[in-house]
Each structure stands twice: as C-alpha cells, then as structure tokens.
Amino acid sequence: MTIPPPPAEDTELPPHTVDAFHRGDFWLVQPRNDGHRAGMDALMLAATVPTAFSGRLADFGAGAGAAGLAVASRCKAAGVLLVELTPEMARFANATLAHPGNAHLTRRASVLVADVGLSGKARAEAGLADASLDFVIMNPPFNPPHHRPTPDALKRQAHVMEDGLFESWIRSAAAMVKPRGGFAIIARPEQLVPILTAMDGRFGKAEIVPVHPREDAAAIRIIIRAVRASRAPLVLCPPLVLHEQNDSFSQRAQDISSGRSALFGD
Amino acid sequence: MTIPPPPAEDTELPPHTVDAFHRGDFWLVQPRNDGHRAGMDALMLAATVPTAFSGRLADFGAGAGAAGLAVASRCKAAGVLLVELTPEMARFANATLAHPGNAHLTRRASVLVADVGLSGKARAEAGLADASLDFVIMNPPFNPPHHRPTPDALKRQAHVMEDGLFESWIRSAAAMVKPRGGFAIIARPEQLVPILTAMDGRFGKAEIVPVHPREDAAAIRIIIRAVRASRAPLVLCPPLVLHEQNDSFSQRAQDISSGRSALFGD
Numbered sequence: 083m084t085i086p087p088p089p090a091e092d093t094e095l096p097p098h099t100v101d102a103f104h105r106g107d108f109w110l111v112q113p114r115n116d117g118h119r120a121g122m123d124a125l126m127l128a129a130t131v132p133t134a135f136s137g138r139l140a141d142f143g144a145g146a147g148a149a150g151l152a153v154a155s156r157c158k159a160a161g162v163l164l165v166e167l168t169p170e171m172a173r174f175a176n177a178t179l180a181h182p183g184n185a186h187l188t189r190r191a192s193v194l195v196a197d198v199g200l201s202g203k204a205r206a207e208a209g210l211a212d213a214s215l216d217f218v219i220m221n222p223p224f225n226p227p228h229h230r231p232t233p234d235a236l237k238r239q240a241h242v243m244e245d246g247l248f249e250s251w252i253r254s255a256a257a258m259v260k261p262r263g264g265f266a267i268i269a270r271p272e273q274l275v276p277i278l279t280a281m282d283g284r285f286g287k288a289e290i291v292p293v294h295p296r297e298d299a300a301a302i303r304i305i306i307r308a309v310r311a312s313r314a315p316l317v318l319c320p321p322l323v324l325h326e327q328n329d330s331f332s333q334r335a336q337d338i339s340s341g342r343s344a345l346f347g348d
Numbered sequence: 349m350t351i352p353p354p355p356a357e358d359t360e361l362p363p364h365t366v367d368a369f370h371r372g373d374f375w376l377v378q379p380r381n382d383g384h385r386a387g388m389d390a391l392m393l394a395a396t397v398p399t400a401f402s403g404r405l406a407d408f409g410a411g412a413g414a415a416g417l418a419v420a421s422r423c424k425a426a427g428v429l430l431v432e433l434t435p436e437m438a439r440f441a442n443a444t445l446a447h448p449g450n451a452h453l454t455r456r457a458s459v460l461v462a463d464v465g466l467s468g469k470a471r472a473e474a475g476l477a478d479a480s481l482d483f484v485i486m487n488p489p490f491n492p493p494h495h496r497p498t499p500d501a502l503k504r505q506a507h508v509m510e511d512g513l514f515e516s517w518i519r520s521a522a523a524m525v526k527p528r529g530g531f532a533i534i535a536r537p538e539q540l541v542p543i544l545t546a547m548d549g550r551f552g553k554a555e556i557v558p559v560h561p562r563e564d565a566a567a568i569r570i571i572i573r574a575v576r577a578s579r580a581p582l583v584l585c586p587p588l589v590l591h592e593q594n595d596s597f598s599q600r601a602q603d604i605s606s607g608r609s610a611l612f613g614d
Contacts, residue, residue, distance in 0.1 A: 315538030
C-alpha cells in the first residue's frame with residue numbers, strides 16, 4: 083500500500099498491526115499474534131451485501147471489524163454495528179474505528195460488546211433489540227471442538243465452535259432482522275447441515291456459493307445469503323474459485339478482495 | 349446409433365421406444381409418451397458408483413431401468429436390483445431386461461415390484477431385506493406437490509414428491525445397506541435440506557456435486573454420494589458443468605453420458 087498507515091489512537095493497545103484493506107480505503111487495527119486475524123473470509127462475507135444497501139447491518143462476532151468495515155467501505159449508505167463478545171477484541175474494533183484512515187466511515191459504524199448467543203429479554207437488554215436490523219452478517223468461530231486446541235486463549239475463543247452456536251446465533255439474527263431483511267454467513271462445508279437446519283423456517287431464498295481454492299479442488303468455504311421470512315427455494319450458485327491454476331488470485335477473487343464488486347453482482 | 353435396436357419381447361407392451369445408452373452397450377424399453385422418460389439424470393446417478401464396484405446394488409424407483417442398467421454396463425461385476433413401485437413401469441423394466449441387446453447384462457440384473465417407502469416387517473416381506481445390499485442409488489420423484497400437475501397419472505407418480513418421501517426412502521436405504529456400503533441420490537438443489545436431514549446419523553462422508561447447465565448458471569441438480577455409518581464430514585466437490593458456452597456438451601458430461609467414466613473418478 084502506498085499510503086503509510088497512521089498509528090492507532092489507543093497507545094496502550096497490546097502488540098498490533100495496522101493493515102490496509104480495499105486498496106487502502108480502510109484500515110484494520112488487529113492483534114499482531116493473538117486472536118483471529120482477519121483476511122479473505124471477512125472480505126468474502128462482506129461482499130454478500132448489495133452495493134446499494136442503505137439500511138442498518140450488524141456484524142456478529144465482528145472481531146477487529148474487518149467484515150463490517152468492508153461493508154461500510156463499499157456500501158456508501160450502510161450503517162454498521164460491530165457486535166463482539168470479548169472486550170479484548172472489542173478494544174481492537176474500537177481502535178479500528180478511531181483510526182484516522184477510517185474517518186470517512188466511522189460516523190456510520192459503532193461497536194457493541196455483547197453475546198449474540200443470548201435470547202429473549204437478556205438479548206434485548208444487551209443492546210440487541212428485536213427487528214432493529216436490515217441485515218446480519220456472521221463469520222462464526224469455526225473449528226469443531228475436536229480440532230487440536232491452540233495454546234492461545236483468544237484464538238481458541240474465535241475458533242472453537244460450541245455445539246449449538248449456529249442455532250443460537252441464527253436464532254438471534256432471525257429475531258433482530260426485519261421481515262425481508264438479509265442474512266449472510268461464511269462457514270466450512272461440513273457445517274452446511276447445522277446452518278441450514280438453523281435457518282429452516284427463519285430465512286428462505288438461500289443462495290449458496292461454494293468457495294474452492296482451485297477449480298479442481300473441494301470447497302473450503304461456503305457462503306450463504308438468505309432473506310428473512312422468505313419461502314423461496316434454495317439456490318446453489320456457481321462457485322467462487324480463488325486461484326487460477328498458476329496460483330495467482332482469480333480476477334473475481336481480486337475484485338471481491340479489493341471491494342470493487344459484490345459477490346452476487348447486486 | 350449404428351446397431352439397429354431389436355424389438356422388445358413383450359409384444360403387448362403399450363406404445364414404447366427402444367433407446368440406446370452408453371453408445372449402444374445397453375437398451376432401454378420405455379413408454380413413448382407416458383411416465384418419466386430416462387435421460388441424463390439416470391446416467392449421472394449411475395456414474396456415482398465406482399467402476400470396480402463388485403457388490404449388490406439396488407436402484408430405488410428404477411422406472412424402466414436406466415440407472416441400474418447403466419451401473420451394470422460400466423461396473424462389470426455389479427449385481428443390480430431394479431426396485432419399482434408401479435406394475436406399469438416394472439413391465440417396461442422387465443421388457444428392458446428381456447431385450448436381446450441387454451443379454452450380456454441381464455444375468456446380473458432383476459426387477460422387484462415393491463414400495464421402498466415401507467418400513468420394518470412390511471419392507472422385509474416385500475422382498476427388501478435389511479443389510480442385503482452394498483449400494484443403493486435413487487432418483488426419487490421430484491417435483492414438489494405445488495408444481496402444476498400434469499394430466500398423465502404415470503408422469504404424476506414419477507414427479508410428485510410426497511412430503512416425507514426422502515425420509516422414508518433414505519430410511520429404507522439405511523436399513524438395507526451394510527455398514528460401509530454406499531448410497532447415492534440425484535435431486536434438485538431445493539431438496540438439499542430434507543435430503544441431508546434424512547441422511548443425518550445414517551450416512552456420512554457425503555460428497556456433494558452440484559450440476560450446472562453452464563458455468564455461470566445456478567445448479568439444476570445435486571448429486572450426493574455417502575457411506576453407511578461413516579462419521580466423516582461432508583465434502584463439497586467441484587461442480588459438474590454440462591454444457592460449454594457454445595451449447596455443446598462438456599467433455600466430462602459426454603464421458604459420464606457414454607459410461608466412459610465415473611463421476612468421482614473411482
């Protein structure tokens with residue numbers, strides 16, 4: 083990137099990096115070694131939101147804010163709420179919003195420390211009001227518990243998917259999104275069944291995009307977008323292939339990574 | 349086809365056609381206008397079976413026998429049971445087996461008129477014994493009930509998917525297939541959730557292949573193969589694209605259609 087990243091305001095912040103996204107249109111302040119570092123997953127998730135989207139969107143499990151800021155960067159009329167459970171990661175999200183390089187976006191963005199797995203009155207009391215949103219995006223923590231645990235507690239929190247977390251997160255998304263509002267998730271292919279089960283009866287018109295590292299390799303991610311209270315059938319879209327056979331990024335992956343284009347072309 | 353199709357033995361058979369498949373390796377006797385005429389769906393389903401498969405396979409809802417015969421044609425050591433509910437279609441399946449052009453296959457194939465939706469003792473009494481098979485393939489009747497009904501009763505029977513039919517058919521497949529045996533289904537993308545729900549806890553190691561008419565169009569079919577009693581996670585495979593941009597069949601579709609290659613390359 084040619085624009086030198088200005089320092090973060092929170093000078094007491096633990097060791098961190100300040101990374102440019104969308105070709106320098108926004109900057110992410112994130113832990114240098116700890117926690118879940120943001121990358122292509124967040125950008126692909128953000129790319130599910132139509133460019134003309136002008137409502138209020140929440141990023142569940144926002145981390146340092148990559149996906150939410152990527153939405154704010156491309157969708158010029160979107161309001162974005164970054165919802166993060168851990169105060170440690172929310173501190174990075176706040177540092178991201180305080181970063182001078184994001185000044186053009188931050189009047190449309192805010193951070194909320196809350197557990198999106200709550201339900202009923204407790205959820206509302208945590209600041210997560212019913213029917214208060216037009217779109218929810220989520221990149222839930224996603225290694226199953228039997229994966230090799232890492233020594234780092236923050237990373238574990240981001241990567242270990244508790245049983246039923248999809249159900250509770252998607253239940254909250256359904257409660258908070260208005261009828262005809264949007265929902266999108268990025269996850270691993272093996273999580274297709276618990277995700278579709280949790281969406282059943284809540285979100286319809288699902289559009290699934292498999293993400294393959296190469297044309298001839300199995301999918302490493304699935305991206306699903308759906309509509310609250312729709313009864314339209316599921317659609318399996320053409321896959322997103324990230325790399326050409328020569329290992330370079332595909333044009334479509336570059337366009338999504340840079341914020342030039344939306345995943346569904348809308 | 350260069351080999352002229354010999355006539356069917358059942359001279360009282362209703363109006364029918366005799367069509368060559370796998371470049372003339374087998375022939376299908378099927379109703380001229382009535383019922384569900386076999387085509388690419390049956391051939392793609394048959395292509396899920398490994399070429400070296402040498403056990404006993406049942407084709408649930410076999411119709412005139414296209415998918416089962418396609419397995420027998422490519423898998424030289426497979427034994428094939430064609431299970432068909434309607435006596436009308438089973439008559440065509442028997443005519444298919446009686447056809448002289450299939451003489452090299454018919455010692456490994458038989459027809460059973462039975463309802464694969466039965467359970468427990470009734471299923472066993474219908475000739476569908478528990479743990480008697482190494483593989484089940486199915487192409488269930490698949491237009492949802494709200495689709496425009498057709499005047500033709502046979503066609504309706506083949507196309508209208510009753511609620512719960514996936515559950516009962518897949519339950520029967522799980523009962524009849526031995527541990528580590530195979531299962532494969534071809535269906536429509538919107539049926540992904542009821543199918544995966546019915547497979548849950550019965551078949552694992554699912555491999556899903558989306559079938560797209562063209563590279564840039566939504567999938568029109570899904571093909572799923574799985575293993576009885578496996579707990580391995582689901583895999584989303586690269587799609588099968590049927591046509592090139594110039595409308596010609598893709599090489600892979602031609603290879604599957606002709607019986608030259610298996611879908612999963614095994």
